[in-house]
Amino acid sequence: MNKPLILVVEDDRAIRKLITTTLETQGYLYHTAETGAAAIFESVSQKPDMIILDLGLPDVDGVEIIKNVRQWSNLPIIVVSARSEDRDKIDALDAGADDYLTKPFSVEELLARLRVSLRRIHYENGKILKDSNVFVNAALKIDYAAGCVWLDGEEIHLTPIEYKLLCLLAKNVGKVLTHNFILHEIWGSYTSDVPALRVFMATLRKKIENNSSKSKYIQTHIGVGYRMVQVSEDGKIL
Amino acid sequence: MNKPLILVVEDDRAIRKLITTTLETQGYLYHTAETGAAAIFESVSQKPDMIILDLGLPDVDGVEIIKNVRQWSNLPIIVVSARSEDRDKIDALDAGADDYLTKPFSVEELLARLRVSLRRIHYENGKILKDSNVFVNAALKIDYAAGCVWLDGEEIHLTPIEYKLLCLLAKNVGKVLTHNFILHEIWGSYTSDVPALRVFMATLRKKIENNSSKSKYIQTHIGVGYRMVQVSEDGKIL
DNA sequence: AATGGCCTTAATGAAATCTTAATACAGGGG
DNA sequence: CCCCTGTATTAAGATTTCATTAAGGCCATT
Numbered sequence: 001m002n003k004p005l006i007l008v009v010e011d012d013r014a015i016r017k018l019i020t021t022t023l024e025t026q027g028y029l030y031h032t033a034e035t036g037a038a039a040i041f042e043s044v045s046q047k048p049d050m051i052i053l054d055l056g057l058p059d060v061d062g063v064e065i066i067k068n069v070r071q072w073s074n075l076p077i078i079v080v081s082a083r084s085e086d087r088d089k090i091d092a093l094d095a096g097a098d099d100y101l102t103k104p105f106s107v108e109e110l111l112a113r114l115r116v117s118l119r120r121i122h123y124e125n126g127k128i129l130k131d132s133n134v135f136v137n138a139a140l141k142i143d144y145a146a147g148c149v150w151l152d153g154e155e156i157h158l159t160p161i162e163y164k165l166l167c168l169l170a171k172n173v174g175k176v177l178t179h180n181f182i183l184h185e186i187w188g189s190y191t192s193d194v195p196a197l198r199v200f201m202a203t204l205r206k207k208i209e210n211n212s213s214k215s216k217y218i219q220t221h222i223g224v225g226y227r228m229v230q231v232s233e234d235g236k237i238l
Numbered sequence: 239m240n241k242p243l244i245l246v247v248e249d250d251r252a253i254r255k256l257i258t259t260t261l262e263t264q265g266y267l268y269h270t271a272e273t274g275a276a277a278i279f280e281s282v283s284q285k286p287d288m289i290i291l292d293l294g295l296p297d298v299d300g301v302e303i304i305k306n307v308r309q310w311s312n313l314p315i316i317v318v319s320a321r322s323e324d325r326d327k328i329d330a331l332d333a334g335a336d337d338y339l340t341k342p343f344s345v346e347e348l349l350a351r352l353r354v355s356l357r358r359i360h361y362e363n364g365k366i367l368k369d370s371n372v373f374v375n376a377a378l379k380i381d382y383a384a385g386c387v388w389l390d391g392e393e394i395h396l397t398p399i400e401y402k403l404l405c406l407l408a409k410n411v412g413k414v415l416t417h418n419f420i421l422h423e424i425w426g427s428y429t430s431d432v433p434a435l436r437v438f439m440a441t442l443r444k445k446i447e448n449n450s451s452k453s454k455y456i457q458t459h460i461g462v463g464y465r466m467v468q469v470s471e472d473g474k475i476l
Numbered sequence: 477a478a479t480g481g482c483c484t485t486a487a488t489g490a491a492a493t494c495t496t497a498a499t500a501c502a503g504g505g506g
Numbered sequence: 507c508c509c510c511t512g513t514a515t516t517a518a519g520a521t522t523t524c525a526t527t528a529a530g531g532c533c534a535t536t
Contacts, residue, residue, distance in 0.1 A: 086344045093350040112328040116336055176385035202525060222492055223398040
């Protein structure tokens with residue numbers, strides 16, 4: 001129950017097996033994903049405590065997955081890759097990865113680096129105490145690490161998509177995000193289902209704007225997209 | 239915002255120089271220590287933001303330094319060592335190090351891993367948040383990244399076509415743009431609906447020229463087209 | 477098998493925007 | 507002075523885009 005949950009993203013069956021059995025010996029819980037699309041989905045739905053990511057996936061570049069996850073979470077990402085070029089390492093690390101191991105790697109080293117990351121999210125004594133990297137906008141508060149949202153000091157429940165949507169807007173405060181950009185970031189694939197986006201935006205708004213302070217965090221830019229504005233007391237600041 | 243202060247613990251003069259000059263190029267501040275004793279002393283007295291640590295010091299084992307520092311701080315420690323054995327890595331990482339690089343290492347990779355640690359201690363606030371390219375013309379300001387327009391410090395709402403039109407003019411300040419050029423740029427296809435263009439130009443002008451400062455940003459060139467002029471205080475500059 | 481949460485899809489009315497047309501204005505040449 | 511060309515402005519209709527609601531399907535848990 002309070003063991004850390006690790007998402008293993010690796011398309012090579014042998015290596016995946018190697019990693020998962022290693023994790024089992026340490027008592028860690030895990031999920032697996034063989035494609036980038038599955039990785040995105042699992043990371044949202046399962047809310048793992050950290051991700052072990054192979055860069056060489058069949059469908060999308062691993063760096064894209066890192067960027068996607070970083071839109072809504074700071075959970076540790078350890079890259080395990082066959083690419084040993086500096087450029088690859090730097091790109092992955094700057095995209096938001098926390099560590100980078102090149103294949104072939106020692107399972108002992110992987111475990112040690114895993115412990116480093118777990119330490120970072122304060123995994124101690126069987127209890128996960130995530131560090132708090134929070135976004136604050138007037139009465140709205142997002143704790144990225146914990147994956148929680150607070151409004152007027154009260155926690156509100158958001159579904160996975162609503163949460164990602166809110167994080168995406170929050171991480172780009174002041175910027176207008178086009179429909180296609182949002183769709184691409186949230187769903188990963190190239191859907192152009194704008195009506196669906198509208199529905200989610202409506203439910204999200206109902207949850208975060210129907211409160212005592214009648215703040216309007218989300219503006220719609222007709223024909224373009226949406227943007228979150230920084231609210232201060234009553235006026236807007238860039 | 240202060241530059242991060244980095245403590246470099248390395249007894250080899252050449253490598254120390256390599257690291258410090260690299261740090262200098264990035265604008266980081268640094269202190270150095272050549273022995274374990276000096277490292278402990280410096281880390282306490284200078285309160286660096288992070289430590290780059292060589293394990294092979296003359297007086298004490300690097301792991302002891304890690305343990306010592308971890309008794310009172312969890313500032314990032316990146317180990318740089320000639321030892322490439324798993325055992326050494328695991329011992330250092332489990333002692334509290336955040337990362338482990340084996341010599342010879344790439345300075346680029348070191349910098350990337352350094353950025354990872356800096357990100358962790360929220361030094362991302364130190365770097366410029368958004369250098370979103372903005373266009374400024376007297377009281378008029380366009381933030382292309384945000385997709386917004388301000389006039390006299392107040393945001394004004396433009397419809398998609400108005401916004402595109404304004405951007406087109408702004409990106410060609412001083413130049414006269416013919417009707418056909420504008421029509422082609424905005425509508426894409428080859429419409430020659432000049433009357434429509436006039437309507438949009440009128441509404442755009444009403445929005446950006448009906449303000450306190452009675453600046454005229456847009457000139458009409460009869461029979462040719464329009465152009466935006468750079469306004470400075472009161473006079474016009476090409 | 478039933479329940480509940482969540483996502484999707486469709487449909488409605490409302491709002492904003494675009495288009496189009498009509499009218500008014502300014503300047504130049506006859 | 508009047509007409510003509512090119513432009514500015516305004517208004518009304520047509521179109522697009524949006525918010526909101528509700529219904530159906532999927533998946534997981536019970």
